[in-house]
Amino acid sequence: EAQVTQNPRYLITVTGKKLTVTCSQNMNHEYMSWYRQDPGLGLRQIYYSMNVEVTDKGDVPEGYKVSRKEKRNFPLILESPSPNQTSLYFCASSPQTGSDEAFFGQGTRLTVV
């Protein structure tokens, strides 16, 4: 089954404790991205990747890192989480560009206390 898989689905952590949210897709898509979704603000792009070893900042990259060592995986890293990073995070993949139909993961609800 074609899908985008994120883990974990729910995470509560403390300020400053490094964490990684994993994202994997099995559709051989070139384009992958991370979004955060906050009430009243909609989905905002954090980082995106157009292919292996090619990543770039989205609209809200501060406090986040990503890597794209393999085509299928695109982990999101929070080196020192802060409470303002409490949010719902979605990973998405598209066949070639950000303007293709995006397939979203199930979401990760992160709470930083």
Add this chain to the structure above:
Amino acid sequence: GQNIDQPTEMTATEGAIVQINCTYQTSGFNGLFWYQQHAGEAPTFLSYNVLDGLEEKGRFSSFLSRSKGYSYLLLKELQMKDSASYLCAVGSGSARQLTFGSGTQLTVLP
């Protein structure tokens, strides 16, 4: 940058027709998408317009006017399961990034 506006909330009755509008300002337009998102779930693709005009897909239709920076999503024969947030998104730029509006929460009443 991009600016995308859509109403925050709408209410309609089961069996009725509802139109959700979206206006946008962007440079390097690559296409306009509509996504549906049920509470607590991931967004799912509904439609894509890159040329002016109406695209019909079952009970859902989407319209685009590039000169006016305007799109709408038309939902016919509303069902209770259509209660969801509807996200307008614009593709733009050399990296063809997708920028989302804040979403329109549609409530379908019996």
